[in-house]
Amino acid sequence: MTQPLQEEFKVFQQMENELKAAHPGKYVLIKDSKLIGTYNSPSEAISEAYSRFGNVPFFIKQIATQ
Amino acid sequence: MPSFTIRDPQIRSTGMVAPVSVCIHSDAEAPFKKSGIELPKPINTHAKIDTGADRSVIGSGIAKLLGLKPAGVCSVDTPSSKNFLCYEYALRLVFPNDVVWQGIMLELPAAKESVEILIGRDILGHGALIYIGYDNSFSLCF
Numbered sequence: 001m002t003q004p005l006q007e008e009f010k011v012f013q014q015m016e017n018e019l020k021a022a023h024p025g026k027y028v029l030i031k032d033s034k035l036i037g038t039y040n041s042p043s044e045a046i047s048e049a050y051s052r053f054g055n056v057p058f059f060i061k062q063i064a065t066q
Numbered sequence: 067m068p069s070f071t072i073r074d075p076q077i078r079s080t081g082m083v084a085p086v087s088v089c090i091h092s093d094a095e096a097p098f099k100k101s102g103i104e105l106p107k108p109i110n111t112h113a114k115i116d117t118g119a120d121r122s123v124i125g126s127g128i129a130k131l132l133g134l135k136p137a138g139v140c141s142v143d144t145p146s147s148k149n150f151l152c153y154e155y156a157l158r159l160v161f162p163n164d165v166v167w168q169g170i171m172l173e174l175p176a177a178k179e180s181v182e183i184l185i186g187r188d189i190l191g192h193g194a195l196i197y198i199g200y201d202n203s204f205s206l207c208f
Contacts, residue, residue, distance in 0.1 A: 001160070009139045013131065042169050046156045047093045054097035057135045060156075060170060 006034050008059035016063075024065040031058045039064070069207030070162040071195075077202045082115035082195075084161055084206065086183060088124070090132055091156040091168050106132045113159065115195065115206070119186030123172045127179035129155045129200040137170050159183070167192065167208050 008030040012019075015035065019028060029036040029043040031053060039045040042060060048059040087108040090098070095128050098105050129136075138154035152175060158168035160205055167189055193208035 003151075004136055005139045009151070014166040038097060045171070047136070048157075050091070050097055054101070055094055055133075055135055058137060060138050060154075 004057040005059050008057075011035070012059065012061055019063045020066055023063050025063060026060050027060055029058060029060055067207050068163050068165050069205050070165050071203055071205040072162075073201065074205040075202050075203070078199075080100075082197065082204045084113050084115065086111060086113040087160040088128055088132070088181070089160060090134065090159045091158050094134075094156065103133075108160070109181055111183060113161075113183040113185050115190070115204070116184045117187060117190065119184055120188065121172055122186040122189045124155070124157070125176040125180030125182040125186045126173060126175050127181045128157070128183075129153070129173055130179070131181070132157065133134065140172055142172075158181070159189075161206065165206065165208060 011030055011033050012028065022048050023038040026038040026040060028038050029045045029049055036052070037048065039048065045060045049060065072082070074080065077156045083184070087110050089108040092108055095105060097110055109128060132154045134157065136153040137156040140152050140154055142152050153173050154170045155173060156170050158166060160166050193206060195206050197204045197205065
């Protein structure tokens with residue numbers, strides 16, 4: 001059985017450079033290999049994640065600044 | 067802005083330690099209620115405040131006891147391995163006097179489950195910490 005969020009982590013690493021250029025410092029939400037959105041704070045990302053998906057694994061990470 | 071103060075004559079040896087209740091994140095309550103699952107009871111434990119730690123961590127028992135699902139993954143270097151993947155969880159910390167912080171914390175896996183918490187500069191960066199040595203006390207607010 002695969003560990004949760006392995007796919008999401010891979011997707012984030014693949015998109016990282018593109019995200020750094022377009023959304024530095026913001027928070028990204030990824031679920032099931034899809035980029036759901038970028039947010040100004042972890043609270044906004046968490047709120048969106050729970051509201052949209054419920055109590056399931058989801059991936060939130062701050063995008064590094066350049 | 068509420069704050070709390072802990073006065074401990076042993077503070078020089080034990081460090082800054084505060085009682086804390088660990089709960090699910092407030093945004094997680096609605097999904098629990100919607101699925102008819104009783105909200106997990108808060109875990110009463112202690113948090114050690116460490117200004118030398120850049121990242122706050124929770125013991126490996128907390129996420130399991132609260133039924134939390136991971137909210138992220140982080141690559142961590144340990145003395146014995148590089149790029150070790152650790153999970154992150156969204157949760158809420160309730161300190162004395164209703165001082166609350168909520169956000170994402172890193173779980174440090176260990177051979178033995180624990181409910182210990184370490185508060186580092188990532189969380190302290192959202193608040194104000196005052197340590198008064200001659201009074202054996204510290205205060206924290208967010």
